[in-house]
Amino acid sequence: MGALRRTARARKVAISLPARLHEDIQRERRESGLSRSAIIVRALEDMLARRRREPLIERYVEGYRRMPESAAEVEAARSAAAELLAQEPWE
Numbered sequence: 001m002g003a004l005r006r007t008a009r010a011r012k013v014a015i016s017l018p019a020r021l022h023e024d025i026q027r028e029r030r031e032s033g034l035s036r037s038a039i040i041v042r043a044l045e046d047m048l049a050r051r052r053r054e055p056l057i058e059r060y061v062e063g064y065r066r067m068p069e070s071a072a073e074v075e076a077a078r079s080a081a082a083e084l085l086a087q088e089p090w091e
Helices: 019-032 036-066 071-087
Strands: none
Touching: 019 036
């Protein structure tokens, strides 16, 4: 994800934003040091990436619905987690 790579392919786009969102972008711009364009590009890239992942996540969840772990698999995972946690220095 290249937040705003200035190339011949970049396009200017005029958009209207609700005042509250514009204020939030301005605040983020001041705090991060990024330009408004870079912030908006990052936000759009993140949103589009999430949208592309959604079908994959749905397939993953559906796979577990069709073939959930067995009781033995759940117990093995619980046991392994307990063993690893017991090895942690909690002090």
